[in-house]
Amino acid sequence: MGTTGVAIACVTTVVVAVVGTCGVVVVVAVVRLLRRINASVGIAKPTSAMMSEEDPSKNCALFRHLPILSGSLAWRSLGAVAETPIHKCQLPLMGSSSSNDDDDGDDDVVVVEILIKREDLISSSYGGNKVRTLQHQLAVCEVRRDAGETSFQQLVSLGSGGSNQVVATVVHARKLGWDNKNGNGAINVCWFDKDEPDLDNTLNMLSVFSFSNIGFTHDWGTKVGLLKTLSGMYKAWTQKEFVPMAMGGNCPVGVLGQAGGILELAEQIQAGTSPDPDRIYIPIGSGCTISGLILGVCLARELNLKAFMSPDFKIVGCNVHEGFALLDRIVGIHTNPLFKFMPLTITHSVLGACRALKQIGGPDLEKKVMAFIKTNVEIRADAQVVGIYGGHSEKSREAANHYDDKGVVLDYKTGEKKKGLWICGHFVAKAFYPLMKDMEAEMKRDKDDNTEKVPPKFMLWMTKSAVQPLGNVDEWSKFTKSNDAVKKWAREGKAESTLRPGTVSIDDGKAEDYRSIMTKIL
Incomplete structure (x- = not known):
């Protein structure tokens, strides 16, 4: 594997160990490196091929409302897909009798409806929030690659x-020519640290291995040592051979992609769907997706779209990483303007996207976005909900199991049962639990006040x-050729959901133990 991959892999894992000995100098260096990664993709105009092959005004809300x-x-x-659907999930509150298997005969079951924006259905190849991010990111990379830039x-x-993010990049980059034919056009993969052992996480690594367009790979099981780590960081800073795509896709054009997603929701609200x-x-x-949602709501209001009209409207961001959650509890790092210099915070992400939007001909929303963050964005950072990055906390597991056991998903308009x-x-369970508990608190308050209000x-x-x-x-x-650290991680990763049973054990297992959960992609 190249030194570039080693360097990038170590950026995150080295910070805690090094800051204690090198202090402010290392912090500044790491922040500057992250800022360079954040700006690595940049902005580009579409090629003539893109203009002739795509129909952005039909398939992207951002272009429909800002055709310029x-x-x-x-x-x-x-x-x-041109539009991800709106579904509703019906299930009892976690505190109601049916969810506690109460057999006392009392009819105190409270069934609620939760609205779902089905970003998970955006693609039959691989869906989720990363697709909107990559629609701009990979397109910009394609423009710069075809212009002959070596690093792209x-x-x-x-x-x-x-x-x-890694899975989504590998899957969708194939469609634009990063297909590794004749050794060229590869997506090089850097797994810089392990997550909590979990079958869902192991499946993502297996998915990546199943595609032919990956080049070199690096994982946390490769021991490099402190000196090689520092050397790798320096080489990552100075190298020009590869473009390191931002972690989680968080860069200005990625945030703009997410803004298009919530503009699409605004259209659905106006249409009554x-x-x-x-x-x-x-x-x-x-922080990429929530930053795009914040920018998109402000843009919808700037365009006078009849959406997000509730006087109590909020975007509730739910931390999934214990480190960021701690910093949010102490200093409010995500929304505190003092940390707008720091990549991966919401203020940095939103402001970078605002400037990019203005640069390419859109409105200047910087002041409105910062005001919106102050009044309409709420960050959750409960340590008991967040747990450890990459896996369930006890509370998120409770919410996921409750849904798996009792949740039913229906089309919002027709009532037809859906996937x-x-x-x-x-990720998802750590937002689902706060949503359910907030719903429970709202319903209880109305009951205690003896008021009949429209459910939230x-x-x-x-x-x-x-x-x-x-x-x-x-x-x-x-996968069987992986190092011992990866094998151990996979072996310990058990299935959390009865809806997705499977195991991965290199010692005594086989591919058939998990492939039923996967979907063959041509």
Whole structure:
């Protein structure tokens, strides 16, 4: 594996160990490196081929409302659907008798409806929130690759062992020519740290191994040592061979992609195919998606769209990483303007996207966005809900099991039963639990006040793909050649959901133990 991959892999894992000995100098260096990664993709105009092959005004709400952008911002549909549907999930409150198996005969079951924006259904190849991010990111990379820029001939996708971003990049980049033919056009993969052992996370690594367009790979089991780590960081800073794509896709054009998603929701609200939600709950990983939602709501209001009209409207961001959650509890790092210099915070992400939007001909929303964050964005950072990054806490597991046991998903308008949700422990469950508990608190308050109010309209922004992709390469053979650290991680990763049973054990298992959960992708 190249030194670039080693360097990028160590950026995150080295910070805690090094800051204690090198202090402010290392912090500044790491922040500057993250800022360079954040800016690595940049902005590009669409090529003539994109303009002739795509129909952005038909398939992207951002271009429908700001057509001037279609000539200044590259975009590829990646085969995504034109609109992700609005569904509703019906299930008892977690505190109601049916969820506690109460057999006393009292009829005190309270069934509620939760709105779902089905981003998980955006693509039959691999869905979830990463697709909208990549529609701009990969398109910009394509423009720069085809212009002959060396560093865009191959890309480096960063993430932890269960990264959705890595899977999405590998799957969707194939459609734009990063297919590794004759050794060129590869997506190089860097799993810089393990997540909590969990079958869902292991499946993501297996998915990546099943596609032919991956180049070099690096994982946390490769021991490099402190000196090599520091050397790798320096080489990552100075290298020009590969483009390191931002963690979680968090870069200005990625945030603009997510803004298009919530503009699409505004259209659905205006058309009557979705209620106007009082709150939208979204897990926070890299901060890209929530930043795009914030920008998109402000843009919808700037355009006078009849959506997000509730006087109590909020976007509720739910941390999934214990480190960020701690910093949010102490200093409010995500929304505190003092930390707008720090990549992966909401203020940095939103402001970068605002400036990009203005640069390509859109309105200047910087002041309105910062005001919106102050009044309409709520960050959840309960340590008991967040747990450890990459896996369930006890509370998120409770919510996921409750849904798996009693949840029913229906089309919002027709009532037709629809494909169920994947309430993963890595991300979705950590937003689903606060949503359910807030719903319970709202219903209890109304009952205690003896008032009959319209039930609150809470929406879950569904980020986990409904599809676990399987390519044409024998992923099991590749996986069995992994180092001992990865094998141990996989062996310990058990299935959390009865709806997705399976095991991965290199010692005594086989591919058939898990492949039934996966979907073959051509």
